[in-house]
Amino acid sequence: MFDKKKIVHSKLVTEATKEALLRRGVTLESIAEIVFEMQLPYNAGLQMEHCIESVEGVLRKRELQHAILVGIELDELAEQGKLSGPLQQIVESDEGLFGVDETIALGAVFTYGSIAVTTFGHLDKNKIGIINELDTKKGKGIHTFLDDLVASVAACAASRIAHRTRDLAEKGETFEDIAPEETMPETNVDGAQT
Numbered sequence: 036m037f038d039k040k041k042i043v044h045s046k047l048v049t050e051a052t053k054e055a056l057l058r059r060g061v062t063l064e065s066i067a068e069i070v071f072e073m074q075l076p077y078n079a080g081l082q083m084e085h086c087i088e089s090v091e092g093v094l095r096k097r098e099l100q101h102a103i104l105v106g107i108e109l110d111e112l113a114e115q116g117k118l119s120g121p122l123q124q125i126v127e128s129d130e131g132l133f134g135v136d137e138t139i140a141l142g143a144v145f146t147y148g149s150i151a152v153t154t155f156g157h158l159d160k161n162k163i164g165i166i167n168e169l170d171t172k173k174g175k176g177i178h179t180f181l182d183d184l185v186a187s188v189a190a191c192a193a194s195r196i197a198h199r200t201r202d203l204a205e206k207g208e209t210f211e212d213i214a215p216e217e218t219m220p221e222t223n224v225d226g227a228q229t
């Protein structure tokens with residue numbers, strides 16, 4: 036049974052997600068820098084603003100929002116010592132065989148197809164930019180889930196850029212031909228919410 040009183044509005048969840056990332060030291064720009072680095076060789080005219088716009092689009096997806104909110108909550112509870120043992124020690128140490136962090140992040144990546152999945156694997160292995168900073172902050176906070184979630188957002192945003200590149204190529208255009216706000220073509224579809 037649908038109960039409007041129990042539904043959390045999408046705008047509230049989007050804002051909570053962005054606030055949680057900022058609280059943990061992750062800006063949209065730091066994620067967009069990864070996207071820019073990965074996509075620039077393949078995209079004439081790509082600007083950082085296109086990448087920021089793509090990250091914004093990814094963060095509007097509930098799958099990503101929910102994964103980020105759950106993961107950050109678990110990291111913060113682990114920092115406070117509020118997880119029960121042995122989970123507390125496993126999350127705190129980011130144990131190598133603990134794959135739940137990657138599983139949650141990977142589940143969110145599936146929203147953007149196989150290119151996002153392979154990009155996530157690359158980022159999980161190579162830890163570019165803010166992902167590396169989060170992964171190596173041992174003793175300065177617990178980021179067991181967050182580093183993988185940031186990789187997930189970056190992989191999805193890079194996938195969006197790659198798919199948009201194909202759309203543009205079919206029209207004989209490149210990113211030089213579009214403004215950053217045109218990075219998300221779905222916002223120009225009748226009935227789509229911005």
